Amino acid sequence: MDYYGFWQILLDEISAAPKNDERRIVTFYDARHYAGALSQWKTLRTKKTRLRQVQVSPLIRAFFVPAASAAKLVHKFSDTLSVEDDYRIQLHALPSEKTGTAVMPWGVKAIHAPQAWSKSTGVQVKVGVIDTGADYRHPDLRHSLATGVNLLRRGMLPLDDNGHGTHIAGTLAAAGGTRGMMGVAPRAILYPVKAFDHNGSAYVSDIVLGIDWCVQNRIDIINMSFGMKTRSKALHNVVMKAYRAGIAIVASSGNDGKRGGDYPARYPETIAVGAIDKKRRVASFSNRGSYIDVYGPGESVPSCWLKEGYKEMSGTSMATSHVTGAAALLLALRPGLTPRELKLLLRRTACPVRLRKGQRRASLGGGAADALRLLRAGIRAKRGPSANAASRRAD
Missing domain, CATH: 3.40.50.200 (Peptidase S8/S53 domain)
Structure with a gap:
């Protein structure tokens, strides 16, 4: 899996998201892919400050992101992850x-x-x-x-x-x-x-x-x-x-x-x-x-x-x-x-x-x-x- 490409797509969506509005839950099917994405995120967030808005749930292998859309992500990584809206409760x-x-x-x-x-x-x-x-x-x-x-x-x-x-x-x-x-x-x-x-x-x-x-x-x-x-x-x-x-x-x-x-x-x-x-x-x-x-x-x-x-x-x-x-x-x-x-x-x-x-x-x-x-x-x-x-x- 292209972990850098994954975070680059998300970074574009985070940049386009209105403040305090659209949010997405990105969940990985496989623990290895989640670990790889997590490792890449830890490396990138020191330079890409917008990635510091991302939150993590190790229990369900998920990232929570303020994102305008997820269409590109789903299209490219459909076999690897699922994306759902982060609803209000x-x-x-x-x-x-x-x-x-x-x-x-x-x-x-x-x-x-x-x-x-x-x-x-x-x-x-x-x-x-x-x-x-x-x-x-x-x-x-x-x-x-x-x-x-x-x-x-x-x-x-x-x-x-x-x-x-x-x-x-x-x-x-x-x-x-x-x-x-x-x-x-x-x-x-x-x-x-x-x-x-x-x-x-x-x-x-x-x-x-x-x-x-x-x-x-x-x-x-x-x-x-x-x-x-x-x-x-x-x-x-x-x-x-x-x-x-x-x-x-x-x-x-x-x-x-x-x-x-x-x-x-x-x-x-x-x-x-x-x-x-x-x-x-x-x-x-x-x-x-x-x-x-x-x-x-x-x-x-x-x-x-x-x-x-x-x-x-x-x-x-x-x-x-x-x-x-x-x-x-x-x-x-x-x-x-x-x-x-x-x-x-x-x-x-x-x-x-x-x-x-x-x-x-x-x-x-x-x-x-x-x-x-x-x-x-x-x-x-x-x-x-x-x-x-x-x-x-x-x-």
Whole structure:
């Protein structure tokens, strides 16, 4: 392969690309060709400054480039690589609602997390939160946040300039005690991965880099409260890599109020989450369907906010953080669980949701998450069939 020619074509396209507009994901089929192109890029970027805009994902053998077109590249190297648009992806939260207060959130109680804390608080489970960052000054999050990574400004803390990521972090692992807020897994360790800007927007390539970082840093579970309508080969590829590395990905289904949903929740390797309201019905805004693995509280959820505050928000984003928190409680007890085993346990221990008029249960997918039932089932499974039988006889 002509690696110099490859980068020369891309350099021409980078030069022609409008600023902050067109972007492409270039993925190599063969590891050797990727290594050759990577080596040539490292050599050329010292002289060709525009090539410094290129980002790299070793996990899926891809380059992310601001390029006006890719027609020449595909024509010349069609047997070697694939090219796809680097789509925009959005957070799954509805417009911000009223300011909240430091309380025990209804959703944390609804999934019976406080009753589960005698068995597990999620201690030392590493949760990657790919979002807008987090408010490191918030008193309820002070003991829950690790350094994480800022993909938009490398070398800087992943500080939240939107609020969404802080809200997710609060539901996951706030540890404010009696004076503040408590999240589902208050002793889990959160690793904010800032991929979204202050408008709550990111590129697929940012998500790929975020998952790549989580795999390299041996994160246990990833919360992804966002989605898009379009399939992306690169995103699916990196999700599968994480799945095979033993990292569960919990993803929100979207807020269109329709059957069907967004990617990455629709990929079979993720745990797809819908939202329920305070009456344990599928929320009117929540996407639904047989692909939904489990539902979590998502209506008017109070959680942490910027400037050490609190706010109520609705969305499948909020539901997802409840489910990720419940999963973290279980992973603290069963660190060897595979993503598939975790999904099956979440589905098996979910409680039936209440039906709205005209709904059929089969059309909704899974039931409502229950942290206490999840832990009990996880503990029984760990003991094995003989121990379970003895326990039943003792009961």
